[in-house]
Structure formats: C-alpha cells, structure tokens
Amino acid sequence: MSSTPSTVSSFGIVPPSLDLLCIGNAIVDVLGEVTHEALAVLGSPPGGMTLVDATRAEAIEATFSPAAIMGGGSAANTAVVARRLGARVAYLGKVADDEAGRHYARDLLAQEVVYPSRPVAGAATPTARCIVLVTPDGQRTMHTYLGICTDFGREDVDEATVRAAAVTYMEGYLFDKPGAQAAFIHAAETAHAAGRKVALTLSDSFCVERHRAAFRHLVAGHIDILFANEAEILALYGTADLEAALALAAVDVELAVVTRGALGAVVLSGATRHDVPASPVRVVDTTGAGDAFAAGFLAAFGREEGLTACAALGNRAAGAIIARIGARPGPDFALGA
Numbered sequence: 001m002s003s004t005p006s007t008v009s010s011f012g013i014v015p016p017s018l019d020l021l022c023i024g025n026a027i028v029d030v031l032g033e034v035t036h037e038a039l040a041v042l043g044s045p046p047g048g049m050t051l052v053d054a055t056r057a058e059a060i061e062a063t064f065s066p067a068a069i070m071g072g073g074s075a076a077n078t079a080v081v082a083r084r085l086g087a088r089v090a091y092l093g094k095v096a097d098d099e100a101g102r103h104y105a106r107d108l109l110a111q112e113v114v115y116p117s118r119p120v121a122g123a124a125t126p127t128a129r130c131i132v133l134v135t136p137d138g139q140r141t142m143h144t145y146l147g148i149c150t151d152f153g154r155e156d157v158d159e160a161t162v163r164a165a166a167v168t169y170m171e172g173y174l175f176d177k178p179g180a181q182a183a184f185i186h187a188a189e190t191a192h193a194a195g196r197k198v199a200l201t202l203s204d205s206f207c208v209e210r211h212r213a214a215f216r217h218l219v220a221g222h223i224d225i226l227f228a229n230e231a232e233i234l235a236l237y238g239t240a241d242l243e244a245a246l247a248l249a250a251v252d253v254e255l256a257v258v259t260r261g262a263l264g265a266v267v268l269s270g271a272t273r274h275d276v277p278a279s280p281v282r283v284v285d286t287t288g289a290g291d292a293f294a295a296g297f298l299a300a301f302g303r304e305e306g307l308t309a310c311a312a313l314g315n316r317a318a319g320a321i322i323a324r325i326g327a328r329p330g331p332d333f334a335l336g337a
Contacts, residue, residue, distance in 0.1 A: 021091070026101075032133055033325070044133070044143065049143075095128075156183060225301075278319065292321040
C-alpha cells in the first residue's frame with residue numbers, strides 16, 4: 001500500500017474541500033444573567049472559569065433561570081461563526097449518546113457545520129456543559145463540567161476530514177489529558193502530510209501554565225498559526241514582557257496572532273508586524289470573543305485576504321458577538337463596516 005496521502009496526487013496537492021476543521025471540547029452552554037451579589041454568594045471568582053463536578057453543576061443551575069441553552073465549546077463556537085461568514089467548516093468533538101449530546105449534534109448540523117463525530121452509545125460519562133453567569137457589566141463567569149468531552153483521543157481524529165481541510169484549528173482547553181495531547185499531534189501530522197496548515201488557540205493561561213513544556217513542544221514542532229491573548233502568550237513563554245513573548249512566538253510559528261481586547265490585535269509573520277485596531281462596541285457579554293475573532297481571521301485567511309484584513313474581520317466578528325448574550329451568532333448576526 002502506498003504511503004502517499006490521499007490528498008496528494010502526482011499533480012500536486014489536491015484542493016481542500018473544507019476551509020476549516022475545528023477540534024475541541026464539545027460542551028452545551030447554559031447561560032444566565034445574575035447580579036454581582038448572587039455571584040458573590042456562589043463564591044466564584046468573577047470573570048474566571050471553575051471546573052465543577054456534576055453535583056455542583058446541578059446546584060448552580062438551580063439558582064437561576066437560564067436565558068439560553070445552546071451548543072458551545074470554544075472551537076465549536078469558532079466553527080459556527082466561520083460558517084456564518086461563508087467558510088466551509090467541519091468540527092470534531094466528543095459527546096455521549098444522551099439528550100444533550102444528540103442536541104449538540106443536531107445543533108451543529110442545523111448550522112451547516114459538517115460533524116463526523118458520533119455520540120458515544122452506552123457512555124457512563126454524560127455530555128459536558130458550561131454554566132455561564134453574566135453580570136450587568138457584561139463579564140462572564142464560567143462553571144464547567146467537562147464530562148465525556150475530555151476523553152477525546154487519537155482514535156477520535158477523523159483523518160479523512162483532517163486531510164480535506166485547508167486549516168485544522170485546535171482548542172487549547174482540550175489539551176489537559178495525555179490522550180488529547182496525542183490526538184493533537186496526530187491531527188497535526190496528518191494535516192501536514194496532506195500539505196495543510198495547522199492552527200492552535202491557547203485558550204486559557206492556567207491550562208498553558210499546567211502544561212507549558214507540552215504546549216511549547218506542540219507550538220514549535222507542529223503549529224503554523226498560533227492564536228492567543230496577552231495573558232496566554234505570556235504564560236506560554238514564561239515572561240511578563242509582551243514584546244519578548246511576541247519575538248519568541250515569531251520564531252516558533254509562521255503566524256502569531258495575539259488579541260488585546262479593546263486595543264485590537266497584533267499579527268506577526270516573521271519580522272513583519274501588523275497592529276490592527278478594533279472599533280469600540282457596547283459590551284453585553286464577552287463570552288466567545290476570542291472564538292469569534294479566530295473565526296473571522298480564518299474565514300478571511302481561507303479567502304487568501306491580507307493579514308491586516310484577516311485581523312480586521314476577526315475584530316469585527318468578535319465585536320458582533322460581544323454585543324449580545326452568548327457565544328454563538330443569532331439570526332440577526334451582521335458585521336459592521
């Protein structure tokens with residue numbers, strides 16, 4: 001049997017049938033609006049993300065009336081927004097064959113996202129969920145029950161879909177367990193063997209600090225496009241100096257894309273730097289801002305637009321998402337000029 005990847009012929013690389021494949025934690029989001037006082041009673045760090053067990057998740061859900069229940073997970077949010085921006089998108093993420101898992105699959109398919117993953121029948125661990133509590137200032141505090149999604153492993157990487165995608169984009173939140181770390185490397189190697197690009201979002205500075213050495217190995221050895229916010233890029237390189245971290249990232253990857261909130265984004269391509277400002281928007285809920293930014297950037301990247309235009313679309317996509325409750329675009333989703 002030939003070892004030549006199916007996406008490579010004697011005439012060169014076969015054009016991808018997908019612009020983007022996203023891989024991440026498949027989580028159902030439960031969103032609610034609460035006061036600062038109610039949040040204080042729960043003892044949760046405002047603006048933070050706390051991992052909880054199933055019992056704690058149920059107790060928190062009992063304290064408020066959900067404003068929305070929808071499919072979530074960082075990379076899945078990116079997939080949905082990118083699809084709404086016209087990209088051809090697929091997603092891989094692990095759910096149980098329970099009501100939440102079936103809802104999750106139906107939701108992605110309704111959004112016209114290709115979803116090769118199948119709910120796991122007979123799973124002892126249920127589908128994950130994230131309780132997102134939003135205070136009047138738009139800040140979100142998350143309580144996450146990870147459930148089965150963290151069991152994503154090498155066997156869950158659909159190689160045909162990886163080979164079909166121009167860019168495979170992986171979510172740092174999923175990088176905690178050894179099985180998922182092996183899955184990331186396998187997906188990256190499969191993509192590169194097919195002549196495709198690999199992107200990573202660091203997702204969370206605390207996760208980066210827990211696994212800094214593994215993240216450094218992954219980034220330097222397997223990643224072409226790196227997404228991070230300021231806290232995450234500083235955590236990756238173990239420094240408090242943003243310029244020093246940016247310089248190191250520029251050596252490790254082809255493109256380093258660092259979001260800076262209201263200050264916009266920095267895009268580094270070798271020695272070339274682009275500082276792309278963001279337009280001010282009224283913040284309702286910051287959930288999913290980074291996810292939407294990556295979606296906008298990668299949707300424009302797939303159309304071979306310039307790096308400044310990619311970041312500008314990322315900023316606009318993030319601005320549209322934070323102007324409403326939830327990390328997914330609503331039916332009125334539109335980007336300003």
